[in-house]
Amino acid sequence: MSSVPFHYVDLRTFCYATEDDKRVEDALRTFLPAEYPIERAESEGHYGDRIVVLSARVENADDVRHVLSQVATLSDIDAVRSELGDRVDDNCSFFLTFDKQAAFGGEVRRGDGITLRAKVEAYPAKREKAVANARAVLDEL
Template sequence: MSSVPFHYVDLRAFCYATEDEKRVESALRTYLPEEYPIERAESEGHYGDRIVVLSARVENADEVRQVLSQVATLDDIDDVRAELDDRVDENCSFFLTLDKQAAFGDEVRRGDGITLRAKVEAYPAKRENAVENARDLLAEL
């Protein structure tokens, strides 16, 4: 596989006041290349509770491939491929949510807690082309 038909992959996880930030960061790192920088932003919930947003944007082709290779290990990756029509929007972005708790234990599962958004290359930039490019890549991984 010479190129990756994704411009970038964004990963984001929220760390709520009841969670350990190091554990949430560890869960996010399950999908990231080793020592990849993670951005941290503090926010406040509706009732004044602390929320830390941890995020990373992966743009290098080899690193994007590494993130997507982790995603490809999902037990139900065939279901993800079948759902691509629903997972790619009109802006050629692919969305998937991943289980934060499982990721802390180095498991890759779909669930809640980690949001993956990947911008799919498509020329011309049409949803149908993006779906096909994403399908081709996920079939190769």
Template sequence: MSSVPFHYVDLRAFAYATEDEKRVAEALQTYLPEETELERAESEGHYGDRIVVLSARVENADDIRHVLTQVAAVDDLETVLEELDDRVDANCSFFLTFDKQAAFGNSVERGDGITLRAKVEAYPAKRETAIENAQDALSEL
């Protein structure tokens, strides 16, 4: 993939009170380049329980390529490509979720726990153009 048609990629995971925050951070790092630092924000759940939001944004083309290479390791990439119409919104953002538990074991599986949002380059900024660009980029992986 010579050019990367994404402005940035955001990854986010929640560490609930019953989870080990370090393990959640390790799971999130499965998708990120080694030198990427995680941002940490504390929040509170409905019943007063602690929730830590761990997130990272990559904007460098090489780092975006690294994340996309991890995404391409998912077993059902063809299904993701077929679902692009549902996964790209009107703001040209592409969404996908991954299994947090599997990521802790360095495995890439679709599921819940880790959210990926990638801003797709599209000129003009139209959803249809973003879908085509995302399709082309993910097909090349």
């Protein structure tokens, strides 16, 4: 994969009051290069409970390749390829969610808990072009 047709990749997860911050951060790090900075933002739930939002934006091409190499380990990557039309929006963003508990164990599996949003390069910025570019990358994985 010589060129990467993504402007950036955002990864985000929430750490609820009943979860251990370090474990949730470790789950997010499953997708990131070593020692990659993670931003923390504290918020409050409806009943006053603490929620920590952990996020990272990956913009460097080598780091984006690292994230994509983790996505490539999905056992159902073919299903992701077939769903691309539903996973790319009109703003040329590609969305995928991962199982937070599995990620804590070092496994990459689709599910809920960790959200990946990748801004796909598309000139002109049309959804169809973005789908084609995302498909080209996933076909190389």
